[in-house]
Amino acid sequence: MLLIKNAKILTEKIVTGNILIEENKIIALGEVSDKSDIVIDAKGLAAIPGLFNAHTHAAMCLLRGYAEDMKLQDWLEKKIWPIEAKLDSEAVYWGTKLACIEMLKGGTTFFNDMYFFSPAVAKAASECGIRACISSAFFDFFNMDLLEENLKKVEREIKEIKSFKNIIPAIGPHAVYTVSLEGLRRSVEIAEKYNAIIHFHLAETEKEVVDFRKKTGKSIVKALDQIGFLNKRLIAAHSVWLEKEEIEILGKRNVSVAHCPASNMKLCVGKAIDFATMKNFGVNFCLGTDGAASNNSLDMFEEMKFAALLQKFYYNDPTRLKAEEVFKAATINAAKAFGVNAGEIASGKLADIVLIDLKKAQLNPDHSLIANLVYSANSGCVDTVIVDGKILVENGYFEGEEEIIERANEVAFRIVRD
Numbered sequence: 001m002l003l004i005k006n007a008k009i010l011t012e013k014i015v016t017g018n019i020l021i022e023e024n025k026i027i028a029l030g031e032v033s034d035k036s037d038i039v040i041d042a043k044g045l046a047a048i049p050g051l052f053n054a055h056t057h058a059a060m061c062l063l064r065g066y067a068e069d070m071k072l073q074d075w076l077e078k079k080i081w082p083i084e085a086k087l088d089s090e091a092v093y094w095g096t097k098l099a100c101i102e103m104l105k106g107g108t109t110f111f112n113d114m115y116f117f118s119p120a121v122a123k124a125a126s127e128c129g130i131r132a133c134i135s136s137a138f139f140d141f142f143n144m145d146l147l148e149e150n151l152k153k154v155e156r157e158i159k160e161i162k163s164f165k166n167i168i169p170a171i172g173p174h175a176v177y178t179v180s181l182e183g184l185r186r187s188v189e190i191a192e193k194y195n196a197i198i199h200f201h202l203a204e205t206e207k208e209v210v211d212f213r214k215k216t217g218k219s220i221v222k223a224l225d226q227i228g229f230l231n232k233r234l235i236a237a238h239s240v241w242l243e244k245e246e247i248e249i250l251g252k253r254n255v256s257v258a259h260c261p262a263s264n265m266k267l268c269v270g271k272a273i274d275f276a277t278m279k280n281f282g283v284n285f286c287l288g289t290d291g292a293a294s295n296n297s298l299d300m301f302e303e304m305k306f307a308a309l310l311q312k313f314y315y316n317d318p319t320r321l322k323a324e325e326v327f328k329a330a331t332i333n334a335a336k337a338f339g340v341n342a343g344e345i346a347s348g349k350l351a352d353i354v355l356i357d358l359k360k361a362q363l364n365p366d367h368s369l370i371a372n373l374v375y376s377a378n379s380g381c382v383d384t385v386i387v388d389g390k391i392l393v394e395n396g397y398f399e400g401e402e403e404i405i406e407r408a409n410e411v412a413f414r415i416v417r418d
Helices: 058-063 072-084 089-105 118-128 144-161 181-194 206-216 220-226 244-252 261-266 275-280 300-314 323-329 332-338 369-375 401-417
Strands: 002-010 014-022 025-030 038-041 045-049 051-056 108-115 131-138 167-173 197-202 234-238 256-259 284-287 353-357 382-387 390-394
Touching (some): 002 353, 051 256, 051 300, 058 089, 089 108, 089 390, 089 401, 108 118, 108 167, 118 131, 118 144, 144 181, 167 181, 181 197, 206 220, 284 323
Parallel strands (some): 002 045
Antiparallel strands (some): 353 382
């Protein structure tokens, strides 16, 4: 049993009280007491649900700061892809561990990843104690022989990923410009066979959309709908260059969108996602950081702020994407997308809880906790992180973080040097 006492608890309404945890679930809130094995005195701390990073490439933190202030195609072709060709499972393992401690220390308790060597990603995440959805990523480059080879790899990796605790398996067809429509159709079959998520890049740039229409004569979303690719399993990252009727289709098919504002701004994709239309058509709106090579942070507090400000600035409307809406995108909306019984502090929910230090200067005065979390907080405000009922970060420290940082630096400079 674990008792958190005297916390300022962010529920449907803010209350001060206690949270009782048994094994990995919250079993009571309010005026509760217990002879618990562990007691955390949370006076001066706010208890909030753990944050969800709905789209990232965790091991890309190895390339943080490596390729800066470049145009997208130059960034990819001259810097990122040549280095990624040198990656091995060891590099991905330590890069993912570095990302996990950064996310955990920043209050993120779940991340959705797409990268190479996915079993190494799952192993690293599981050892760190964080929840994750791990994609077995693939490309076929419109070659049917390569498609068959990669789908066999995907099935092997999904079986391996499923063996790790608190890891959800996913298939990760990269995008329409790297995977054939047949490959996307087959992805749905595999996802259904293994009860897996589908993780996919959708309409990130105008070029992607224009080139696809020239090639097929159709919009991306309509073409995907015709092959049955759009469904409740799908997490569509970016989703920037979409027309109103395409957004309506996403809503009808119960697709979840993972918005990545910092990466989109840094790489100048040229437009802001249309949150208002997505809200109108019932699209489940979530948030992600993308990889640290293009962000360069995995801080979901910063991402919430960027998301809100980008909407207000681009559409010249300060009322768009209110603090409450963006906080839901990083918590309860994402929990729904991945089918995880978390995203809020309530009895019966998983014990994924973050304690925020309200004594930090930027969180005062406390006229509105939600506003302060979205517009003022950052990862430095996190004191304690609990995932699955276990304390992983205490007083801002993750046990063993020094070795992880050292090993990640070693492999980062090895792959750049070799």
